[in-house]
Amino acid sequence: MAADEIPASTEQEVLVDQSRLQRYLGYRINRASLHIRKLFARRMATLQLKAVEYSILVLIDANRGINLRQLGDALDVSPPNLVQVIDRLSKRKLLKRVRSRQDRRIQHINLTADGSALLKQAAKAVAKLEDEIEQVFTATEQKALIRGLRDLLEL
Amino acid sequence: MAADEIPASTEQEVLVDQSRLQRYLGYRINRASLHIRKLFARRMATLQLKAVEYSILVLIDANRGINLRQLGDALDVSPPNLVQVIDRLSKRKLLKRVRSRQDRRIQHINLTADGSALLKQAAKAVAKLEDEIEQVFTATEQKALIRGLRDLLEL
DNA sequence: TATTGTTATACTCTATAACTATA
């Protein structure tokens, strides 16, 4: 393109001054979170796993026999909403619930072979995405960020 | 409480191993975002302003006569959904729409006196929250974070 | 009485298709 030429379709959203919003760390974190959720959904499209579903599979894998209340507490999902997700994953034969013999109110949750296999695949895709996210920060920045984002939850 | 005393109700969710999730920067950002949104909602309860509504008021104030498409592009809200929010704010007499004379498809949006006044109040509350968030990081960390969260949006 | 898990339900958020009026 010649130097004096004006590109055919310039999306000149340059006009809108967003500086007052972008000064907010809170705003930036929210926008980044939204973007990451979209990236996650796109990368997981073939495996048909939502973020919360992936989190649940990871937690079950790291905590065999975990129950619904523990899952809900960890992920901040209310019991009624969690039951919906667990039912969905159960119907897909990715996990199974077994009633406890010590306390028959409790259901212990474990991954099925299918669930384990899917989690393995998913973890690879997530690791790739996570790598891209991490590459935006230096190792030092990552540590500070992890600590800060944890401390934020205490506010 | 005596040293050998066991507190009455220890929520010992210590059992659940969340380390595999918490290693993900993406997970941390999402959890922080969720938490900030809840804090925001709580602080804005008296003013009855949601995050997206506050963002809109700020953008209008910084860009007098902005139109719906520009707002939607900036905030990543689709036209149908944006119209709902704008209608809501319009009914509360916080903003007003004026049809452009140059291009009668366009509506220029401006704050009313009420909208301006409410924004001023809201900005104070938001600044307080933002201060608390910023205090979690050093000035250097904040800069790195701001830059990183911006770069993330390019992924 | 309290807890685990469940059902039903409502409310909010987000996404999509189709339309109008203007250009």
Next chain:
DNA sequence: TATAGTTATAGAGTATAACAATA
């Protein structure tokens, strides 16, 4: 033909109340 704004609607996500079974 394309754009700004709108309507209607469906789907996903989230929140609340009430319940059964068990402790």
